[in-house]
Amino acid sequence: MKKIKKIAVMTSGGDAPGMNAAIRSVVRACAYYRVSCVGIYRGYEGLIEGDFIELTARSVNNIINKGGTILKSARSKEFRTKEGRAKAYEHLKENNIEAMVVIGGDGSFTGAVIFNEEYKFPVIGIPGTIDNDIFGTTHTLGYDTALNTAVEAIDKIRDTASSHNRLFFVEVMGRDAGFIALNAGVGAGAEEILIPEEDLGLERMLESLKKSRRTGKSSSIVVVAEGDKSGKNVYELAQYVEENLPEYDVRVSVLGHMQRGGSPSCFDRVLASRLGVKSVELLLDGQTNLMVGLKNNEVISTSIAEAIKGGHSINQELLRVSDIMTT
Ligand SMILES: Nc1ncnc2c1ncn2[C@@H]1O[C@H](COP(=O)(O)OP(=O)(O)O)[C@@H](O)[C@H]1O
Numbered sequence: 001m002k003k004i005k006k007i008a009v010m011t012s013g014g015d016a017p018g019m020n021a022a023i024r025s026v027v028r029a030c031a032y033y034r035v036s037c038v039g040i041y042r043g044y045e046g047l048i049e050g051d052f053i054e055l056t057a058r059s060v061n062n063i064i065n066k067g068g069t070i071l072k073s074a075r076s077k078e079f080r081t082k083e084g085r086a087k088a089y090e091h092l093k094e095n096n097i098e099a100m101v102v103i104g105g106d107g108s109f110t111g112a113v114i115f116n117e118e119y120k121f122p123v124i125g126i127p128g129t130i131d132n133d134i135f136g137t138t139h140t141l142g143y144d145t146a147l148n149t150a151v152e153a154i155d156k157i158r159d160t161a162s163s164h165n166r167l168f169f170v171e172v173m174g175r176d177a178g179f180i181a182l183n184a185g186v187g188a189g190a191e192e193i194l195i196p197e198e199d200l201g202l203e204r205m206l207e208s209l210k211k212s213r214r215t216g217k218s219s220s221i222v223v224v225a226e227g228d229k230s231g232k233n234v235y236e237l238a239q240y241v242e243e244n245l246p247e248y249d250v251r252v253s254v255l256g257h258m259q260r261g262g263s264p265s266c267f268d269r270v271l272a273s274r275l276g277v278k279s280v281e282l283l284l285d286g287q288t289n290l291m292v293g294l295k296n297n298e299v300i301s302t303s304i305a306e307a308i309k310g311g312h313s314i315n316q317e318l319l320r321v322s323d324i325m326t327t
């Protein structure tokens with residue numbers, strides 16, 4: 001088998017803390033194994049334009065602690081077209097790039113699988129998204145940091161909620177996944193948690209809030225995931241409660257993109273370092289179409305197709321704990 005001589009790395013889709021640490025790891029592992037490394041700017045967008053940079057071990061000094069991504073990220077419409085992917089392949093060929101590490105989420109992996117089917121181009125995925133909505137790993141890069149950011153923010157909201165005896169609806173990120181809402185909600189002691197995976201019912205929420213009042217709680221926090229199953233956005237939920245429980249003084253706080261920024265947690269930095277090394281080792285071992293991930297604290301690999309299709313399930317035990325905590 002011919003040894004791969006040049007590997008490219010990109011970050012794609014929504015950015016996530018820990019992406020820089022993963023870039024650093026891929027670049028350093030390439031240097032260790034004496035393979036050239038090229039960074040692709042702005043994900044598939046930069047691939048289509050041939051916006052590349054040579055990366056050496058020294059190019060990634062002092063980035064392990066930085067949020068965002070030095071390679072920048074994008075959502076590329078053109079890569080969804082055959083013509084766009086043909087341009088991308090031409091740039092890879094011109095630059096003698098023989099394999100690619102894609103750090104991103106389910107969308108980025110879908111693009112990578114399609115590209116591999118069309119051009120037989122070796123790809124390995126590193127799961128990087130704050131949403132944690134990828135099968136084949138218990139943790140995606142950025143998820144742990146985002147949880148800590150969300151909990152810190154909710155703690156602050158709790159201070160003012162308590163001073164004013166108010167009910168706060170706090171919206172956290174998670175388009176299709178309730179991981180951030182459920183875990184940050186339990187970690188911050190939320191009274192109710194609304195997630196996309198389970199429709200807990202609005203009636204139930206009203207009952208729970210009534211009970212909170214009866215049993216002496218003067219302030220409350222309800223954590224809502226962006227993609228909550230009730231179909232109501234956070235402002236509509238607040239209005240619904242105001243109409244049905246006028247005794248509540250309700251406010252809304254949307255945490256938004258602050259959850260995607262900031263210095264990565266130690267957990268995310270270590271995970272990124274481990275996954276980056278593994279991704280390069282798999283490529284050098286002649287493997288492709290795999291996503292690296294974590295299971296029982298071991299680095300594992302799953303076929304990318306399975307990682308995309310596998311879906312995700314919410315932790316029922318955690319839901320039960322959350323329920324008991326509202327007593
Ligand atoms: N079906 C697809 N075909 C080709 N490329 C795709 C496809 N789905 C997603 N992509 C590419 O991956 C990029 C990132 O996907 P997106 O869903 O935005 O983020 P994430 O990777 O974080 O889930 C998209 O902007 C697009 O360029």
Ligand SMILES: O=P(O)(O)OC[C@H]1O[C@](O)(COP(=O)(O)O)[C@@H](O)[C@@H]1O
Pocket residue numbers: 013014015105106107128129130131173174175226260
């Ligand atoms: O920054 P954008 O493009 O508005 O996207 C927001 C979405 O990106 C996320 O932060 C991360 O999702 P992806 O990793 O799939 O891109 C979601 O939680 C959120 O719904």
Ligand SMILES: [Mg+2]
Pocket residue numbers: 013105106107129
């Ligand atoms: Mg996604």
